[in-house]
Structures are given as C-alpha cells and as structure tokens.
Amino acid sequence: xTTTTENKGMAERGMGYGLRALNRLAGxxxxxxxxxxxxxxxxxxxxxxxxxxxxxAAGRAFKATQQLGKPARQKKGKxxxxxxxxxxxxxxxxxxxxxxxxxxxxxxxALEADEKRETPKEILDQANELGVNMLGVPEELGGVMTExxxxxxxxxxxxxxxxxxxxxxxxLAPGAAATAIGLxxxxxxxxxxxxxxxxxxxxxxxxxxxxxxxxxxxxQLETKAKKKGDEWVLTGVKSLIARAKExxxxxxxxxxEGIGPALFVVESGAKGLSVxxxxxMGLRPAATGRLLIDKVKLPASALLGExxxxxxxxxxxxxxxxxxxxxLATGTAQAVLDYVIPYVNDRQxxxxxxxxxxxxxxxxxDIGIESNAMRxxxxxxxxxxxxxxxxxxxxxxxxxxxTQKGMxxxxxxxxxxxxxxxxxxxxxxxxxRDLRAAGVMEGALLV
Amino acid sequence: xxxxxxxxxFKPLASQANQVATEVFRPISxxxxxxxxxxxxxxxxxxxxxxxxxxxxDIGGAGAAGVRREKSDNGDNRNGSNLSTVLGIIExxxxxxxxxxxxxxxxxxxxxxxxxxTEEQLKKYGGKWAAMAITEPEAGSxxxxxxxTAELDGDEYVLNGExxxxxxxxxxxxxxxWASLDRSKGRAAIKSFIVERDNPGLKLDRLExxxxxxxxxxxxxTLQNCRVPKEALLGDPEVKEKGFAGVMETFDNTRPLVxxxxxxxxxxxxxxxxxxxxxxxxxxxxxxxxNNQHAAAARFLEMEADYEAxxxxxxxxAWMADNSKPNSLQA
Numbered sequence: 001x002t003t004t005t006e007n008k009g010m011a012e013r014g015m016g017y018g019l020r021a022l023n024r025l026a027g028x029x030x031x032x033x034x035x036x037x038x039x040x041x042x043x044x045x046x047x048x049x050x051x052x053x054x055x056x057a058a059g060r061a062f063k064a065t066q067q068l069g070k071p072a073r074q075k076k077g078k079x080x081x082x083x084x085x086x087x088x089x090x091x092x093x094x095x096x097x098x099x100x101x102x103x104x105x106x107x108x109x110a111l112e113a114d115e116k117r118e119t120p121k122e123i124l125d126q127a128n129e130l131g132v133n134m135l136g137v138p139e140e141l142g143g144v145m146t147e148x149x150x151x152x153x154x155x156x157x158x159x160x161x162x163x164x165x166x167x168x169x170x171x172l173a174p175g176a177a178a179t180a181i182g183l184x185x186x187x188x189x190x191x192x193x194x195x196x197x198x199x200x201x202x203x204x205x206x207x208x209x210x211x212x213x214x215x216x217x218x219x220q221l222e223t224k225a226k227k228k229g230d231e232w233v234l235t236g237v238k239s240l241i242a243r244a245k246e247x248x249x250x251x252x253x254x255x256x257e258g259i260g261p262a263l264f265v266v267e268s269g270a271k272g273l274s275v276x277x278x279x280x281m282g283l284r285p286a287a288t289g290r291l292l293i294d295k296v297k298l299p300a301s302a303l304l305g306e307x308x309x310x311x312x313x314x315x316x317x318x319x320x321x322x323x324x325x326x327x328l329a330t331g332t333a334q335a336v337l338d339y340v341i342p343y344v345n346d347r348q349x350x351x352x353x354x355x356x357x358x359x360x361x362x363x364x365x366d367i368g369i370e371s372n373a374m375r376x377x378x379x380x381x382x383x384x385x386x387x388x389x390x391x392x393x394x395x396x397x398x399x400x401x402x403t404q405k406g407m408x409x410x411x412x413x414x415x416x417x418x419x420x421x422x423x424x425x426x427x428x429x430x431x432x433r434d435l436r437a438a439g440v441m442e443g444a445l446l447v
Numbered sequence: 448x449x450x451x452x453x454x455x456x457f458k459p460l461a462s463q464a465n466q467v468a469t470e471v472f473r474p475i476s477x478x479x480x481x482x483x484x485x486x487x488x489x490x491x492x493x494x495x496x497x498x499x500x501x502x503x504x505d506i507g508g509a510g511a512a513g514v515r516r517e518k519s520d521n522g523d524n525r526n527g528s529n530l531s532t533v534l535g536i537i538e539x540x541x542x543x544x545x546x547x548x549x550x551x552x553x554x555x556x557x558x559x560x561x562x563x564x565t566e567e568q569l570k571k572y573g574g575k576w577a578a579m580a581i582t583e584p585e586a587g588s589x590x591x592x593x594x595x596t597a598e599l600d601g602d603e604y605v606l607n608g609e610x611x612x613x614x615x616x617x618x619x620x621x622x623x624x625w626a627s628l629d630r631s632k633g634r635a636a637i638k639s640f641i642v643e644r645d646n647p648g649l650k651l652d653r654l655e656x657x658x659x660x661x662x663x664x665x666x667x668x669t670l671q672n673c674r675v676p677k678e679a680l681l682g683d684p685e686v687k688e689k690g691f692a693g694v695m696e697t698f699d700n701t702r703p704l705v706x707x708x709x710x711x712x713x714x715x716x717x718x719x720x721x722x723x724x725x726x727x728x729x730x731x732x733x734x735x736x737x738n739n740q741h742a743a744a745a746r747f748l749e750m751e752a753d754y755e756a757x758x759x760x761x762x763x764x765a766w767m768a769d770n771s772k773p774n775s776l777q778a
Contacts, residue, residue, distance in 0.1 A: 215739055315734050396733035401756055
C-alpha cells in the first residue's frame with residue numbers, strides 16, 4: 001500500500017524534480033531496509049515512460065465533406081416571458097439519461113479511474129452515444145439541437161459530475177472544441193471539423209485556454225500568435241487539458257497580433273506541437289496534460305471565424321466555459337449533499353445520530369442552500385446565453401458562487417465524515433479535490 | 448423552458464413599487480427611523496392607492512397582500528401572486544423595510560386571513576388591517592409550544608395568554624391570535640382567532656424599542672378573558688394533526704416574503720456600495736478573475752454573488768408556491 005502511493009507520487013512530480021528526488025531516493029538505504037527497491041525502480045520506469053514529453057496523437061485527416069455558403073448557427077432560444085425552473089422535454093430526456101448513466105456507471109468507475117488517471121473507454125463511448133459531444137453542432141452539419149444548448153449542456157454536465165467530475169471532464173471535453181467551432185467557426189471550419197463529432201468515432205479534442213501560471217487571466221494570454229505573411233505562428237503553453245495525449249484537435253486561445261485574444265483551430269499533427277503529462281490533485285480520470293506549442297505554423301484559415309473573429313466572441317467563450325464548470329461543480333456539490341445526509345443520520349455518537357448536533361445539521365443545511373444557489377445562478381447565466389442576452393455578469397456571479405461555495409462544500413463534506421472523510425473508502429475526499437479544480441479551471445469545457 | 452428573469456407581466460408592478468419606494472419611502476425613511484413609534488401618516492394615502500391597485504389587477508398588490516395557494520388549471524407553468532408579491536416587496540424594501548411593515552392593511556395577519564379564511568370571514572374582515580400574534584415570551588420559533596389558550600364558552604371563545612413581537616399590533620384593526628384549544632393535544636389543537644383591536648380583553652402592555660425597522664411598531668399584549676365570537680376562528684375548528692400543517696403552510700407562503708424584505712434592503716446596500724466604489728475609482732470587471740482585481744472589487748463580486756443567490760432562492764420558493772409544489776425546504 002505504502003509502496004504504490006509513494007511510487008505514484010514519484011512518477012507525478014515531473015522529470016526535473018523527479019530526477020532530483022530519485023537521486024536522493026536511490027542513495028537512501030531506507031528502500032533496501034523495507035525491501036521495496038525493485039518496486040520503486042519499476043514504478044519509476046513506468047512513471048518516466050508516461051511522464052516524458054511526447055508527440056501529440058497522430059490524428060485523423062479532417063476534410064470538408066460539404067460546402068456551406070455561410071456558417072450554420074443554432075438558433076437563439078425564445079422566452080415565454082415567465083419565470084420557470086422546469087427543463088423542457090428534450091432537456092429532461094438528456095438530464096435523465098445523464099443521471100442514470102452517472103449512477104449506474106460513472107460513480108462505480110470513479111475510484112479506479114481516479115487512481116489510474118484514466119477513464120474507461122466504454123464510459124467515453126457511452127457518453128458519446130448519449131450525444132453529449134454534439135450538442136453544439138448545428139443541424140445542417142448533422143447535429144441534433146436546433147436551438148442553442150447552453151442550458152442543456154449545463155444539465156448534462158451537472159448530471160455526469162454527480163457521478164464523478166473527472167470522468168465528466170474527460171467525457172465532455174471534446175464537445176467544447178465542437179461547440180466553439182459551431183458557435184464562431186467559419187463555414188469552411190464547420191464543414192471540415194464538425195461532422196467528425198456526430199459520427200460513432202468521436203475524436204478527443206480540447207479547448208485550450210488555461211496557461212500554467214499564477215493569477216492566470218484568460219484575457220491576458222502569454223500564448224502568442226504572430227503574423228508572418230499569410231501564416232500565423234503560435235508559441236506558448238496550455239495547461240490541464242483532458243486526455244491531452246489522445247487529442248486529435250485543439251482549439252487554442254492565443255493573443256493574436258493585431259486582433260487580441262482569439263481562438264485557433266489546430267490539428268494534432270501540426271509541427272511543433274507536443275504534449276506532456278500534467279497530473280493534478282483533482283480531475284484525475286481526465287488524464288490532464290500540458291500542450292507545448294513551439295512556433296507552430298498555421299494557415300490564415302486556422303483563425304476561428306477567420307476574418308470575423310471578434311474580441312467579444314472570445315470573451316463570450318471564456319464566460320461560457322465558466323458556466324460549464326459551474327454546471328459540473330453544482331453536480332458534484334449535490335453529490336456531497338446526497339452522500340452526507342444519510343451518513344450524518346446513520347452515524348451514531350454519544351448515543352444519538354450526529355445530525356442531532358446543530359454543528360452538524362447547520363453544516364448540512366448550508367450545503368443544501370449553497371448548492372441550490374449555485375444551480376440557480378448557473379441556470380440563469382446559461383439561459384441568458386441561450387437567448388442571446390448579455391450574460392457576463394451572471395456568469396461571473398455563478399463562477400464566484402461555484403468556486404467559493406463549491407470549495408466550502410467539498411471541505412465540509414470531508415469534515416462531516418471526520419477521519420472517514422479523509423480516507424479513500426468514501427468518495428468525499430475525491431469530491432473535495434475536484435471541487436477545488438472547478439475553481440481554477442478556465443476554458444476546457446464549453447456550453 | 449428554464450428562465451430566471453423577472454416575468455414580463457410583473458415588470459409594470461415592480462416598476463410601480465420602485466416608484467413608491469423612491470418617491471414615498473426613501474424621503475421619509477430617516478424621519479421615522481428617528482421618530483420611533485410615531486405613525487407615518489404619509490402612508491395612509493399610499494395605502495388607499497395600493498388598495499386600488501389590488502382591486503384593479505389579478506396579479507396581487509405591491510405589498511404583503513395575502514398569498515393563496517391556487518391550483519393551476521393544467522400542468523402549465525404559473526407565475527402568480529406569490530411571485531408578484533415577492534417582487535413588489537423587494538422593490539418596496541429597497542426603499543424602506545420599516546415603512547413597508549407599517550403599510551396599512553398589508554399585515555401578516557392579512558396574509559393569514561387571505562390564505563385560510565372562509566368566504567364569510569373574507570367578507571367580514573376584508574379591507575381591514577390585520578396584525579399577527581404568534582410569539583410568546585416562552586415560545587418563539589417553536590410555535591407548536593405556545594401557551595395561550597382558547598376555551599369555548601357558549602357561542603364565544605375565551606382567550607387567555609401573553610403575546611409579544613406583534614408587528615403593527617398597535618395600529619392594526621385586527622389581531623390574528625394563535626392559541627390552543629387543548630394544551631394536552633399539542634400542535635393539533637393550535638388555532639388562530641381574529642380579535643378586534645378594541646376588544647376590552649386585549650390589553651396593550653408596551654411597544655418595543657428596536658435596533659432597526661423602527662418605523663414599524665412592535666407590540667406586546669396580554670389577553671385576559673378576551674371573548675371573541677365562535678366565527679372568529681380561522682379555518683377548521685376540529686382538532687386534528689393536519690390542522691397544524693395547514694397553519695404551517697401559511698409560513699411556506701410568507702417566509703419567501705420575509706426573505707424578499709432582506710433581498711430588497713440588500714440590493715439597496717449593494718447599489719450604494721457600487722456607487723461609492725465607482726466614485727473612488729474602483730472598477731468592477733465581470734470578465735477578469737476576481738483575484739486579479741482590486742481587493743474591494745473582489746469583495747464586491749463576492750457580495751453581489753451572495754445577493755444574487757439570496758434573490759434566486761427567494762424567487763424559487765415563491766415560484767414553487769405558485770405552482771403548488773411543496774416548498775417547505777426552499778421557503
């Protein structure tokens with residue numbers, strides 16, 4: 001038990017630090033004394049193999065199969081003018097599908113996926129069968145939704161993250177690239193890339209905005225796109241990308257010369273792209289990795305929306321990503337609530353259920369109140385986005401709530417179980433780590 | 448279809464209430480905060496105006512008119528009096544909570560009467576100002592353990608006990624008093640009775656001096672062999688467990704209204720802060736992460752998020768009441 005934990009730690013610290021630590025470790029007689037040298041060496045080999053920088057996935061050839069005169073767009077939603085918290089029939093269908101998938105499969109696979117840092121292929125396939133990655137694809141290109149689908153995406157994200165946030169991230173990440181292309185792509189870009197997201201073999205793909213640095217601000221990108229003749233040259237680093245090694249397509253945010261922050265569509269085969277492993281405290285089933293972009297040359301047509309790219313679209317993209325993460329945080333927060341209620345009612349101390357103590361009961365009701373508020377704020381932001389209304393304020397508020405209250409809920413979930421909350425026998429420690437992640441993520445998901 | 452915006456049809460109402468708050472409440476807000484226990488006579492004319500508004504529309508008034516559970520004709524989404532009342536109260540309390548609580552004929556007792564009264568009672572007591580007397584020195588939130596008693600004597604009930612924290616108790620025409628028909632039967636025996644303010648058995652002990660909502664009078668009473676006609680009992684006189692649930696249902700309808708008061712004041716405070724920060728040159732940016740902004744801006748975003756949470760939770764509870772969904776938890 002100790003061995004595997006230590007080994008994993010080693011493998012994950014990245015090579016530079018890993019080698020330094022290895023030196024110390026190799027010189028220590030502790031390993032020999034407790035007879036685990038062989039295992040450590042073996043695990044280290046595995047870790048190194050996985051930890052080294054590697055090429056991006058080979059990727060398929062994306063080709064336009066049809067010609068669109070102009071970009072196809074999903075219609076804006078209409079409002080009945082009434083306050084309403086009920087999802088429509090189609091949304092309910094997605095929601096129920098997502099919920100039973102999460103309960104029957106995702107939750108059960110979560111512990112192992114967290115440990116292995118891998119989401120089982122069957123689960124990814126089933127998520128694709130649910131249609132989660134084609135919500136942003138316009139009907140003309142084989143999509144199923146006629147209207148914009150931010151609320152629907154939120155409902156699905158919430159449902160899947162009730163099972164496990166890391167698996168939900170792994171499953172939903174490709175859809176972010178597709179949705180970005182569906183919302184802002186040119187006719188050519190849509191025709192080239194979107195059909196792949198409606199078939200059986202949906203590519204791993206990523207919306208890469210986050211960069212590895214403190215106080216990251218998605219509006220102040222260090223990834224730069226320089227204009228060189230008719231080409232763009234991209235350089236920078238992107239962080240915490242789901243299934244980075246498998247990704248066949250990236251939508252990358254870069255500060256574009258003469259434009260400001262903008263998105264670029266980049267296939268994994270582009271020269272100068274590489275990925276490296278980037279294990280994190282949470283979202284582990286998503287096998288997060290870094291994307292290294294070293295003077296990657298792109299044609300003018302790689303700029304998302306081409307001549308139409310606008311700063312406000314990029315800002316909208318950032319905010320739509322935040323809404324997506326809010327959906328996931330809400331689902332996981334609800335999972336905490338649903339887990340602690342029976343626990344505090346069953347758990348006896350001093351001759352009575354611990355829920356009889358106000359300190360416990362208040363903590364549980366706070367989780368109930370805050371998770372509900374997170375949900376409502378997220379729905380409001382998403383529904384405004386669907387109707388084409390301004391939503392920057394509502395997205396910021398939802399994010400604030402989901403970050404702050406989400407982390408509090410994660411922490412309280414652990415605390416309410418006491419020592420039991422800290423060990424992996426219960427899922428609350430994992431939810432704590434994931435809810436922490438939802439507070440720092442930018443980009444990566446999209447509604 | 449998920450939509451968390453203020454319904455279009457209630458926008459005129461919210462805007463009227465906002466005008467009242469701006470033109471009537473705010474100018475006299477400080478005056479009655481300082482002159483505690485003096486009657487805000489400016490509200491008389493306003494109250495008549497609001498009575499008129501209530502008569503003339505089917506979407507509830509601008510204040511604490513009664514909120515009744517209405518059955519929806521079909522499964523369709525409904526935005527009714529619970530939601531419209533919440534919206535009206537938010538606007539008015541953005542003006543001043545104490546003055547809202549002092550609005551003639553808009554008391555909590557009116558809510559109770561409107562929610563559970565029979566047609567005869569509605570006819571008899573309609574148009575009057577009704578306060579609510581629940582709390583006792585020994586029973587606050589635990590309303591099931593109240594000690595006031597009601598004994599049937601011929602055609603009258605005889606009430607005895609002590610009531611505190613009665614909002615508008617001095618100014619109202621009626622007091623809705625909670626009392627037990629049989630203290631051995633617990634909460635099932637608790638009923639509410641309508642007592643005329645000038646009933647000789649109802650003795651005003653004192654008015655409280657308070658931290659806030661000072662424009663509103665908060666009265667303490669003693670009920671001493673206070674006799675009321677049999678017909679003054681609100682709802683069903685039978686002693687059965689379900690009865691108390693019905694009484695508590697009033698709270699499911701009125702708690703969102705109390706929340707709306709807090710939401711209204713909060714919004715006022717938030718707007719004032721936003722203005723002051725703007726004057727101080729602090730920019731609040733919704734796109735930039737809070738950690739990258741001025742500490743005051745980051746704190747403001749946090750406050751605004753908490754405000755929005757409270758606002759949405761309040762609307763949700765009211766919407767559920769409008770749609771006959773059980774809302775004890777949300778309320």
